[in-house]
Amino acid sequence: YRLRITAKGFADAIYPMVLERGQHWDGRPPGDPSPLPVRLLRPEELAPDDVYVPAGLCWTGGDREAGDSLPRRRIWVDAFVMKRFPVTNAEYLAFLNDLVDAGREDEAVALCPRTQQGMGDLERPSFAREAGRFVLTVDSLGIPMEPDWPVVLVDWYGAMAYARWFADRTGRPWRLPN
Numbered sequence: 716y717r718l719r720i721t722a723k724g725f726a727d728a729i730y731p732m733v734l735e736r737g738q739h740w741d742g743r744p745p746g747d748p749s750p751l752p753v754r755l756l757r758p759e760e761l762a763p764d765d766v767y768v769p770a771g772l773c774w775t776g777g778d779r780e781a782g783d784s785l786p787r788r789r790i791w792v793d794a795f796v797m798k799r800f801p802v803t804n805a806e807y808l809a810f811l812n813d814l815v816d817a818g819r820e821d822e823a824v825a826l827c828p829r830t831q832q833g834m835g836d837l838e839r840p841s842f843a844r845e846a847g848r849f850v851l852t853v854d855s856l857g858i859p860m861e862p863d864w865p866v867v868l869v870d871w872y873g874a875m876a877y878a879r880w881f882a883d884r885t886g887r888p889w890r891l892p893n
Contacts, residue, residue, distance in 0.1 A: 720769075725755035730769050742771070744791045754794060761796065770794040797892060802877060804851060805862035807869065808842065810877050811849040823849070826876050828868035830855055841868050 718730040730753055734740050742750040753769045761767060770793050777787025807828075814823035827849065828841040841860075843852035851860040869877070874891055882889040 720753055720755065722755055724757065726758045726761055726767065728753060728755055728767055728769050730771065731773075732771065733774070744770070756796075764799045765796050766799050767796050768792075768794060796887075801865035802869075803863050804842075804860055804866050807866040807877060808849050808851070808862075810880050811842070813880065815847060815849070820847075822876075826869075826873040828866065828870075828873065830868060 716732050716734060718732065720728045720730055732740055742753070744751055751770060756767050770791070772789050773792050774787065774789055776785030778784045811823045811827060814820070814826070824840075830839045830841065839855070841852075841854070842849040844850070851862060853859050878890050
């Protein structure tokens with residue numbers, strides 16, 4: 716089920732739940748004797764592209780067709796806020812160019828996405844440079860990159876650095892989902 720929880724002065728929360736035949740739902744974290752109230756957020760706590768996911772139990776793993784799937788199990792997940800859309804080329808360029816502006820050009824160059832083996836020029840940066848700034852270019856197929864496309868070919872270090880930078884910039888504890 717998808718429950719829509721509403722209250723005056725708060726943003727709506729969508730609360731997914733599984734209620735299996737002959738079972739009950741109680742909203743209790745494992746080992747806790749009492750139900751956990753569903754916390755609602757005020758609209759000003761969320762940016763337009765933020766999605767609030769209330770705390771609750773969820774099923775994970777168990778997909779036999781997925782490589783390295785974890786065993787199927789039900790776990791408790793604390794509430795979190797996540798961006799609705801992936802980081803765009805424009806957002807990642809802002810990050811790289813902010814590093815350049817801060818005198819951290821070597822770090823920006825190291826965190827610039829690069830093409831993968833078998834995708835044309837090995838280790839070719841995904842973004843071009845003009846007057847020291849990172850800019851959009853054409854991809855390995857000659858297609859012009861668009862600012863609102865999701866950024867691709869970012870390695871783990873680049874993704875972690877972007878999350879830290881975005882958290883510092885917004886004053887909120889952003890991190891990579893796991």
